[in-house]
Structures are given as C-alpha cells and as structure tokens.
Amino acid sequence: MTTPDPTRLSINQETIKQWSLEELATGCTAAGISHVGLWRAPVQEYGVERAAKLMRASGLAVTSLCRGGFLTATDPEQRAAALDDNRRAIDEAAVLGTDTLVLVSGGLPDGERDLTAARERIADALAVLAPYAASCGIRLAIEPLHPMFASDRCVVSTLGQALDLAERFPADQVGVVVDTYHIWWDDQAPVQIARAGASGRLHSFQVADWITPLPAGVLLGRGRLGDGSIDMRAFRELVDAAGFVGAIEVEIFNEELWGRPGAEVLGEVVARFTEHVL
C-alpha cells in the first residue's frame, strides 16, 4: 500500500455531496487537501461571497466551477436567458477565485436533429461569452461528454470536437476539460490531449472510472477509481506529458458513495487516487 498523497488532488464537491460546504472545507483541510471543485447550486445556496470567504479561510483553492453551458437553444428567449445565466456563472467563478468555468454545452432542443447546427450555436454563444469571461479573469473550459449524453446534455462528444470549437478563440479564453469517464473509449484521445496541451488549452483534468451495468438514466453510473475499465494512470501520464501541472479533480457521481459518511469516502478517494492515478 502506497502512502496516501493528497497534494495533487482536488475534490469535486459532487463526489461527497452529502457534505455541506462547511463540512467539505473542514474535511478537506483535516485530510491535507488544498483544492476543491465546486458546483453552482450548493454555492448559491450558501451564498457566493460567503463560500469564497470560507474557501479562503480554509486555505482551499477552487480548481473549477461547474457549470456553465446549455448554449444550444434555438428559441431567442431561451438563448438570451442562457447567455445571462452564463454571465452570472462567470461572475460567481470570479468571486470564488477560480480561473476556470466548466461548460456542459447542451444537447439537442426538442424535435431538433441537426448536431452540426447545435454545435455552431455553441460557437456563436462563446463569441459573446468568452471576451466577457476573459475580462473577469475566467477561462471557459468546454467539457466533451460521453456520446451517450449527446442528445440530452452535450452535443460535444469528443475532445477533438471540443478543440475544434475552442480553437476559434484565444487559448486563454476558451479551452477544454479532459475527463477520463467521457473520453476513455476514444482512440483519438491521446493525440487530442497532446493537441490541447500544445495550444495551452488543457484547462482541467477530471477522473472517474467506467463501470457497468449502467443504471437507468446513466448519469449516476460513475465508478470509484480502480473499480472499472479505465487505465487512469495512462491518462494522467498523457496529461502530464501535455504540460498540465494543475490539481486533478476527482468527480464521481455515485449514489453508493453519497450514502456513506463523508470522511470515510474522502479517505478512500485519497487512497485510490494515490494508488490508481499518481
């Protein structure tokens, strides 16, 4: 058994969502963890300014805020509302002191079947949002989601597609998220990770394992590190070789984890992260 090493670990708060923000801050500090990834809804509930103070007081750096996006609506009112909401997300990210807002770009609107047009609407929205984000010191990070989410959550399904979109904008404005769960199956992933690194667009690296059978709805089917099919260390090495030096977010949506004491889950995450990722 290797000695647990939390120095490069960032805990995405959804992994231990049974914890309040204060419990997360206390728990992470006690475990020697100095990075967290946050989500908008629990942060808003607690108060954005208050959450920022709590993180600072606890010595926790925020590696990313999840999530902006959902930029594929065709309806003008929905589209305007989405842009407004993303501007608020950018403001919140700035208050929290992170430099990265993760984008889940959005699926196909009801009755639509044109993926290319939907991807183009994302680019149109980025043209509006990216300069605003940059003026707030925030980078937008497009997260390709597994193709099983293409219709209802994200029409950006591969790292290649995400980079095709990102490269229309300056690298310090729009980059990508590499999440092992979403891209592990793709034989183009290694070359695309290198491409992301070479252009300075590898803004976030997240890890979760792939397990089957998938549950109904498939959203909560992520596996604990080491339980599944993904060679996590190989991905970490690819990302390192591409020049990524940030903290690595563990982001697992799994109801079994949410049913256990948070401190126990955190300890297990640190041990498995050390064993399977580092």
Next chain:
Amino acid sequence: MTTPDPTRLSINQETIKQWSLEELATGCTAAGISHVGLWRAPVQEYGVERAAKLMRASGLAVTSLCRGGFLTATDPEQRAAALDDNRRAIDEAAVLGTDTLVLVSGGLPDGERDLTAARERIADALAVLAPYAASCGIRLAIEPLHPMFASDRCVVSTLGQALDLAERFPADQVGVVVDTYHIWWDDQAPVQIARAGASGRLHSFQVADWITPLPAGVLLGRGRLGDGSIDMRAFRELVDAAGFVGAIEVEIFNEELWGRPGAEVLGEVVARFTEHVL
C-alpha cells in the same frame, strides 16, 4: 401520409422477436417484404437447414446473420472456443444463403484495461477467420457499437476504428456495418461512410433511433424510427451516396415493441421506414 414502401426494407428479426421464424416468414410475405436479418439463437433452435428452407420457400432473402465476434479473450481456451464458434457462425450464414456475418467484436476481458491490445486481438482473430469465411462465400462485417458498450460488448466504437481493422484484409473478406444508433453522434461518420463505400466495405446498413432516458443496462433502449434524435434520412442519403444498394435493416431492441402484436409492429415499421428513412 406517404404510401408505405417495403421494397428496400429488411426486417431484423429481433425487432419483432415475439414472432417465431414461421410467423416472421408469413408476416413478412403478407406485407410484401422480401428481406430479413436473422439471429443465430432462434435459427439454431428452429434448425439451420430448416430455417434456410423456410426462407427460400417464402421468397425471403437473408441480408445478414447476427452475430459472430467476441474475439477479445486473452485466455487461450476461451480464444480457441471463440474461433470455433465463429467458424460455426460462418457455416450457418452460408447455409442461410446470406453473404454477411455481423461481428460484435467483444469488450474488455475482466480486469483488462488495454483497449489497443484488445483491438489487436480482434485483428489476430480476423486473420484466421476471414480466409475461412471467404472460402464459404461469407463477408465478415465489423459493427462499431456505441461507446457506451466499449467495456462489455465491443471495443470497436467508431466507424473509423472498424475501417482501420477491416482495411488490413481484402474488401470482399472484411467490411463494416453502419448502424445509425451506434454512430449518429460522431462528426466523423459522414467521411467514414464515404471511406467505407469507396473501398467496397459497406456491407450492411441498419437503422434504429436514439431516445432517452436510457433504461438500466442500456441495451434495450433503442427507439422507433422517428421517435428520437437521429436524422435517419440524412444517413440513408450518405450511405446511398457511398454506393450502398442493399436492403436496409430495421433493428430495434425495445420491450414495448415486443409486447405488441407482431403484425401491428410490422405495419408500423413499414410506415415509419417509408416516412423517416426513404
């Protein structure tokens, strides 16, 4: 409402699996359908020779047999058993008078995480099987399965990967299946369909729609033509432009369809095929 046109339609028997082979033969003939896609288990149960006679007597051509494959085992005994089973599948296909055996290539063996090595084992197996298949007048058709099946059913997740494998062999020995359900999300699909056509490797075209939420296990989540997110006509046009002139298989695994009278399902399939595919 357009007039239902079954001339280019092939009914994959799993779409109406509540029907026996004899009911399928009678039902298809009554509906003016002259092509079917068959599965090994029900054909074996009925008797392969007997099934072949039934199809001939009913004037039904068999567009493909599902399925060979599962060629990714590392254990030598399992590997030998898989090769034997695939030789039997080739023999059965020849008896049925089809020229195409569909391959579901296999997932990762328990505890394995190396997708590249698993794909290489498929190539090794094809080197053994393809010449035998050719000597029986059978083409092996690699079916890329949706990436959500990469760990447990098929490490070949894109049409590009399938063609990379197929192109190591003569085009009349190894080709690919284009199934809208599996590749609709992929922005590389159009160029890969053209590539498959240009090299004479587009051996089978299957259609089913993509609907959400996915059920637990995700296997039986296919949608009826027109119910989902896929622009089926666009894919049919791409496949036509690539030179495919065969019958188009409708292959839908959906428990709701299996609970209804077969003739009703068949009528609906013909109508929807005419409306959404032709």
